[in-house]
Amino acid sequence: MSHAETEVALQRVIDAVAREYAGRPASEVKVALARGLTEIGHPAQSDPWLEAVAEEAADGHRYVVGTATMDPSSPSSPTGSRAQDRPREGGQAMPREGSDEGRPEPRTG
DSSP states (O other), X not given: OXXXXXXXXXXXXXXXXXXXXXXXXXXXXHXXXXXXXXXXXXXXXXXXXXXXXXXXXXXXXXXXXXXXXXXXXXXXXXXXXXXGGSBOGGGOBOOOTTOOTTOOOOOOO
């Protein structure tokens, strides 16, 4: 399986779990992600990666694995390449436009 095919397979699992477990605690999403990856024969992912993806999904954010999954014509990427779908370093989803996520706290006093 090519790198792009692996990304697409991972994205399909992430998107399906995020839809099925929308609004559920990140701990439940994490277990479902691990199970979904096992079901497609993908090697186990690190606990920090699973936690990061689960937290994004639990918060209603789409975690994007990589550029292969951002192609609007890809069956696993129905939303296309919106700003919040662009991966940042480490493959994590970008903060939504207008959010304070990732901005430094203002200094006081």
